[in-house]
Each structure stands twice: as structure tokens, then as C-alpha cells.
Amino acid sequence: MKPLSIPERLAKNRFKLDEQESHIEVNQEIARATGTGKAIVACCPAHVYAEEPDGTISVEYAACLECGTCLAVAAPGALKWHYPRGGFGVQFREG
């Protein structure tokens, strides 16, 4: 099988983007101080999180596959993460 980048893999999925509301919010100070920033970059299968040159964590919420792994590894207060609003987000066709 041809190796695909993560964006190429995500392009095979169907997403219904909520353009009005992000379901993810990073507290940059806590994320930096606790190491949560690096941890969520490494553990997210969809590469939702990226560390910017200035050390802040950027969030591409539209790519989220809604597994909740980031929330599980995040230090208290570092991450606000809930499910997207009803009907939005990834809509699997296989599962």
C-alpha cells in the first residue's frame, strides 16, 4: 500500500465541519508548563495539534477524529475538549 501522509488519509474520511465553533481549546501557559503541549502533539492520530516555532500549540480542530486521547493525557486545565455539536465532525462510513 502506498504510504500516505496524515492529511491524505484524513481526506478519505467524511467530515461535516462546524464553521462556527471549535470544540478544542488549549491553555497555552498550562500546556507549556506541564508538557501537555508536546504530549498531545505526539499522541494525536490525526495531527490536530502542532507545536509552532514560538512554542505555542496550534489546533486544527476540523481534522479531529474525536477519540479523546488528547484529553486523557492532558494535565488538568491544559485542554478544553468536548465533542463537536450534534451532527458535526467526523462521520465514519466504515467504522
Next chain:
Amino acid sequence: MVGAGIAGCVTAYQLARQGRSVLLIERGESAGSKNLSGGVLYTRGIQQVFPEFLDEAPVERRITRNYVSFLNAGSSVAIDYKDSRLADPVNAVAVLRVKLDAWLAGRCEEAGVLIMPGVRVDRVLTQDGAAGKRVVGVQAGDDELRAHVVVAADGVNSFIAKEVGLRKQEPLNHLAVGVKSVVSLPRDTIEARFNLTGDEGAAVAVVGDCTEGVGGGGFIYTNTDSLSVGIVVRLDDLTAKQKVVTDIFDHFLEHRFIAPYLKGGELAEYGCHLVAEGGMEMIGEITMDGMLVVGDAAGLTLNTGLTVRGMDLAVASAVAAAEGIGSALDRGDTSKAGLAGYRERFFASYAGQDMKTYARAPAFLELERMYKHYGEFFADVLYGTFNLDARPRRHLLKVARKALKHSPLKTRQLVSDGIAGARAL
């Protein structure tokens, strides 16, 4: 009912068949659209609920071949267990959840369940009672929906079980992340590659180099005309070793013993899922006044190293929950005490007893050496046996002793792991 997965749909279906009024709320566009499993479903439990299951439900293949292997960088040692008895009666099937859950939801509707898709439950509604908080319904947007009993079937992240304190933040050794690709391949290619006939299927489970030594494993399950291929890695070990999960997945897909299975395939879908790995230790309170939790939301999964179970436990918990709720409603007491029948019935069922039987499995599977040293040791013993290098042969025991000398494994670890493994598994 919050969540139209297996646990939610089966609970809803059973309650509707008792003549109860059931509302099933699902945040996805339709039932199944947020759901993902590995996924092998052990079917006996669900067949008791739906006797027509194997004939009518959209199952992929009947699993008759279990291939379990220690995978090293350049070698692999496996048990390849094929048995026609696993096909008749059927024991397990590969499933794709979007199709399966849509079918389950259809059954629910036929039985009279009202399904509300595309709606996210934001919080539970509670009321202060004599014995503390009582759940009286849920809020979704501006809508307040009230019920005698709320069932949290909202998956491993169960926000509503956490909100009311039935679940807490889990330690990372109780959780794993699963990453999976569904790879399309022609039917006959799959049957040739996995040595299958007709609708027979294979479940390949590997530990070792497939996860670069991180606690967990890899899998390939055969669907009708696709493969589900993925890894599951424990979060405590992943974060401690500072590995990037997608690098591990790529390493698995490109492994010289895995890549040939996937050759020529086209990616159909890429997904992931948080997996409860704590077993019995994760299961706390599963009932409170006016509410109970089922399936993944209750932490019900079981990894015994050989079988990996979740969906059949969801079915068993759903059946027990529907019975417990039914008798609570009949008595007009849906307090925690009134709903206690759920817990009793679940732990009296085969699934609940299995949770207890395998209570020591998670700790055993946390042993670091399972994911590197054992696979290499087994391969070294076999290499010493098969590699006829023009030197005189030695008996197997001597070959094993020599391999052990070169391995970080100690004799006492072999003995203690053997005993612990036999007890845990």
C-alpha cells in the same frame, strides 16, 4: 439512552420489547457514524438478543483463523490456529461498525424506540433528593428531556458518567489509543492472502516490534472486501517513551511481514478510538439514582492477550441493564438501590464472570518484556534449531539455555512470568 452504539442500541431494543417508552439520542448524523471498533465481535450474546443476527445483520466474515504472533524486526514466531469448529456454530465475526450499528438502530425503530440523531447531550439534569443527587434527565441544547432512567451509553469518554462522578479521570495505564485504517482489497485477494474459503475470516494479532516495543499490539482483521489494520498502544508507555503514535502506526504498516498483506490496497478510511484497558480494576460504580452506565462508558473491555473483547461485553451489559431497569420500573423504584439488579445480573452473566476471571490480565500484559525480549528469545531458540550451519546439533534445551544467556531475560523471570501468565490468562 445516550449513544447509539452496541450497548445503547441493545439496551434500547430490550426495553422497547418490554413495552417501555425509549428515546435514543445520538450525536452523529445517524446511528453508527461516530463509532469505530477493531473489530471482532464474539457473537453468542448478540445472537440471544437477535436470533436472526447471523443471517440478517451486516457482518463481514466468520473468524475461523486466529493468528497470534510475536513480531520482531526481522523474525516472527506465531501460533496459527485454524478450526472449522469456529465456523459452526459461529463464534466470532469481523464487523464494520457503521453498517452494524445502522442495522441495530433499524431493529430498535421497529421495536418502537424513538431515535434522535444529530443531537449532542450537553449535561445531565439532576435534582437534590434525600439521598443526594438524582438524575432526572438530560439537556441537549435548549431541550430538557426527562426520564425515569438515563442510560449512559456514550462510549469510553463518557462525559455524562464523569459529570455525575460515576467515572473519574483514568490513570494512563488503563487507557490505550487505537489507530486503524480500513484498506480495500478485492475479495479473492483477501481469501488468497489469508488462506480463506468463502466467508471465512482471519484475525491476526501481533505484539512486539509492531509497536516499537511500546505496550500494546497490532492487528489485521479480514472484512468481506477490505482489511481493518491497526495498532493499539498503552498511553502510559507511549508518553513515557515519547513516541509519536502515527510513527508507530507507519512502522507497523511498512513492516516487512505486514506490508505484503496490504499490497495494492486502497485506503478507504482512517480512524482512531480510545480503548479502556484496565479490565476489572476500571469498573467502579455503574449505577446511581436515576442513571446507569453500560458498555465502553462503564469501562467494559477485556484484553486477555489472545482474545480482545469489548462489543460482546457491551451486549451483555445492555441485556443486564434492560432487565435491571425493567424490574426497577415495575417496582416504581429507580433509585440506586432499585437499579441494583443491573450490577447483580451483569456479574452473574458469563461476561461479568469473565471480567473477574481475567482481573489479573492487565497487570500481566504491562510487563515490558512481553513487547520485545520474549519475541526475540523465541526466534533465537527456533533459529538455533532450524539453522543447520554445518556444526553438530544440540538438544533443544541446550539451544534454549544458550538463547536465554544472550537475552536480557532471566531464568527466574521465565518461571515467574509463566506462572503469572497461566494464572492471569
